[in-house]
Structure formats: structure tokens, C-alpha cells
Amino acid sequence: MKRRDLLKGTLAAGAAAALPARVFAQVNPTASRDRQLIAIARDQLDRVGAGIWKKDIVGIADFGLHSANQRFHFVDLENERVESFFVTHGTGSDSEHDGWLKRYSNIEGSEATSRGAYMTRSWYRGRYGTSIRLDGLDPTNSNALPRAIVMHPAEYARPEHIARWGRLGRSNGCFALGPDQFAKVLLSLSGGRLLYAESLGIQADGSRRTPPIAQTDLIRRPGGGTFERANPGLF
Numbered sequence: 001m002k003r004r005d006l007l008k009g010t011l012a013a014g015a016a017a018a019l020p021a022r023v024f025a026q027v028n029p030t031a032s033r034d035r036q037l038i039a040i041a042r043d044q045l046d047r048v049g050a051g052i053w054k055k056d057i058v059g060i061a062d063f064g065l066h067s068a069n070q071r072f073h074f075v076d077l078e079n080e081r082v083e084s085f086f087v088t089h090g091t092g093s094d095s096e097h098d099g100w101l102k103r104y105s106n107i108e109g110s111e112a113t114s115r116g117a118y119m120t121r122s123w124y125r126g127r128y129g130t131s132i133r134l135d136g137l138d139p140t141n142s143n144a145l146p147r148a149i150v151m152h153p154a155e156y157a158r159p160e161h162i163a164r165w166g167r168l169g170r171s172n173g174c175f176a177l178g179p180d181q182f183a184k185v186l187l188s189l190s191g192g193r194l195l196y197a198e199s200l201g202i203q204a205d206g207s208r209r210t211p212p213i214a215q216t217d218l219i220r221r222p223g224g225g226t227f228e229r230a231n232p233g234l235f
Contacts, residue, residue, distance in 0.1 A: 002083050003053070008021055012092075013170075015113075020145075031124070031201050031205040031206060032128060033082075033203065033204060033205065034081075034082040035206075036202055036206060037054060037060055037073050037075050037082050037202065038075055038077065038080055038082070040060060040193070040196070040200070041058035041075040041077060042077065043060065044058070044079050044117055044194060044196045045194060046112050047117070048117050048137055048194065049120075051117070051137050052119055052192065052193065052194045053119070053191070053192030053193070054191060054192045054193045055077070055193075056076070056077055056078050056193075056195045057074065057075065057077065057078075057188055057189055057193055057209070058075045058077065058193065058195075058196065058223055059072065059073070059075070059120075059185070059193070059194070059196070060072070060073040060074075060075060060195075060197075060198075060200075061073060061087050061175060061191050061194050061195070061196070061197040062198070062199070062200040062201065062202055063089055063093075063101040063104075063115070063198065063199050063215075064198075064200050064201030064202070064209075064210075064211050064215075065111060065198060065201065065203075065211075066099045066100055066167070066197035066203075067086070067087075067088060067089065067100075067101075067162075067168040067177075068086075068097040068099055068162045068167050068168070070084035070085055070086055071084070071087060072084065072085045072086065072087035072175070072177065072181075074185045074188075074189070076182065077234065083185070084139060085178075085181040085184075085185055086157060086158075086159060086162070086168060086170045086177065086178060086181065086214070087154070087157065087175055087176065087177055088102040088154065088157050088171045088174070088175070088176040088177075089112050089113040089124070089175035090110075090111075090112045090113040090170060090171055090174070091111045091170040091171070091172060091173075092105060092110040092111035092112030092166040092172075092173065093105075093111075093112040093113045093173075094170055097167070097170065098146060098167065099166065099167030099168070100211060100212070100213045100224060101113060101159045101211075101215060101216055102214065102216070102217070102231055103215070103216050103217070103218050103228070104140065104216070104217050104218065105142055105173075105217070105218035105219075106139075106141055106142060106143050106219075107143070107218060107219075107220055107226065108134075108138055108143060108146065108147055110173070110218060112173055112218065113171045113173050113197065114136065114138075114140055114141035114143075114144060114147075114149060114173065115138075115140050115141065115196070115197045115198050115199070115217075116138030116140040116141040116196075116197060116198075117136075117137040117138050117141075117192065117194060117195070117196050118133045118134040118135060118137060118141060118144060118194070118195040118196070118197070119137060119192060119193070119195075120132050120133075120134060120135075120151070120189055120190045120191060120192065120195055121132070121133040121134065121135055121190070121191075121192070122190070122191075123190060124139045126150070126152065126154040128153055128176070129152065129153055130152075130153075131150045131151060131153075132150055132151040132152070132173075132189070132190045133145065133150055133157075134149055134150055134151065134184060134195065135193075136156075137150070140217070140230055141197075147173065148174075149173050149174055149175075150174050150175070151174065151175045151176075151177070151182070151186055151189075152174055152175075152176055152177075153176065153177060153178065153179040153182035153183070154169065154171065154176035154177070154178070154179075155169075155170075155178075155179070156168060156169025156176070156214075157169065157176040157177050157178045157181075157190075158178035158179070158180075159178060160167055160193035161172075166190070175195070175197075199211065199215055199225070205211070212230060214230070215230075216228040216229060216230060217230075
């Protein structure tokens with residue numbers, strides 16, 4: 001059996017629909033932000049099982065927050081510590097370019113962010129320098145490799161971009177961080193670790209808020225065409 005088939009075989013067929021329910025059922029929304037993130041990281045590691053090779057560190061991208069917020073969380077499970085950074089979303093997720101993600105998509109050419117669990121893979125030298133390939137483990141992000149959805153550094157993801165424009169720039173669906181943050185965080189996140197993306201809306205004080213805009217999934221119909229549905233990750 002091929003490794004990729006083995007990874008897919010560890011996931012339940014209904015992972016996309018069940019994923020948010022498991023997280024929100026097991027995490028206390030009144031707990032501190034870091035405690036919630038640690039619980040979510042552990043829950044997602046349990047869910048994907050053998051699909052992840054290294055389980056000491058988990059990255060969580062919370063796209064229920066505006067891009068001016070530090071919404072990429074580096075969760076060190078061994079030491080129970082959390083560091084937070086800025087991360088972009090895709091152009092196709094935010095056509096108005098106001099800093100809010102409005103649409104997830106797994107469709108080729110959408111230039112949108114995909115939600116779900118990813119396994120980080122090998123380094124390579126690309127358009128933006130050193131980058132990390134990502135393997136999508138859910139039906140909502142299964143096209144990550146063919147879409148070339150990766151983690152990479154970008155000038156438009158620097159904190160200084162927020163100081164000037166009030167928001168980060170946008171990627172083509174990739175997880176882009178400022179070069180300094182990329183170097184600090186992603187050296188320890190590559191090589192078979194978990195990256196999880198979802199609209200959680202966890203504030204710095206641990207409270208949860210629904211984004212002030214609608215967030216949807218753009219899905220391809222079996223017979224052709226596309227349609228949007230309310231994102232089940234919202235609460």
C-alpha cells in the first residue's frame with residue numbers, strides 16, 4: 001500500500017463534517033486561549049492518528065480572526081507552550097481584501113485557503129525561497145499537493161505591512177508568514193508534523209467570537225459547476 005493511501009485510510013469518511021463538532025464538544029470555551037489551543041491540537045492529533053509522524057509540535061491557523069491578529073499558533077505540546085504569529089489567507093478567500101477570510105475552497109485555481117488537517121513535508125527552494133510542502137489529510141484540503149499549497153515566507157506577511165495597511169497581504173492560498181517569523185517557527189514544524197486550519201475565533205483573552213462576515217465553503221458539484229454552503233466550522 002502506498003504511504004499516501006495509508007494516510008488517507010486513517011481518516012473517517014465523514015471527517016469534514018465531523019471535524020468541528022469534535023473540537024467544540026471537547027474544548028471548554030471559557031478556558032484560557034492557550035489551554036484551548038493545546039486541547040484542540042491534541043484532539044486533532046487523535047483524529048488523524050497515524051497520518052502524522054511527529055506529534056511534539058502542532059501549528060494551528062485560526063481563520064476566524066482578522067489577518068491583523070496573530071492567528072497562527074505554534075503549539076509546543078511537550079512543554080505546553082504557545083507562541084502566536086501572523087499568517088495570510090488566499091486571494092480567493094478575500095476578494096474584497098479587507099483582511100477577513102470569507103471563503104474556503106479545495107478547488108484548483110480558486111486561489112483560496114483550504115481548511116482541515118495537513119501534514120508538513122519536505123523543504124524545497126521555490127518562488128519565495130525556502131518553503132514547506134503540505135499534504136492535505138481531509139476531504140476539504142485533499143488537493144493541497146497538486147494545488148501547490150505550501151508554507152513560505154513573504155514580505156507582505158510582515159507585521160510592518162499591518163502597520164501600514166491595517167491587514168496582511170494575500171497569498172494564492174498558501175500559509176505565508178513574515179520572513180523572521182517563518183524562520184523562527186517553521187524550522188521546528190516541518191518533517192511530518194500537523195498543521196490545522198479552521199475558523200475557531202479564539203480571542204487573546206480566551207473568549208470566542210463569530211466573525212462579522214459570512215464564511216462559506218466553495219464546493220464543486222459532482223456533475224460540474226460549483227456551489228457554496230455555510231462553513232460548518234463556524235459557531
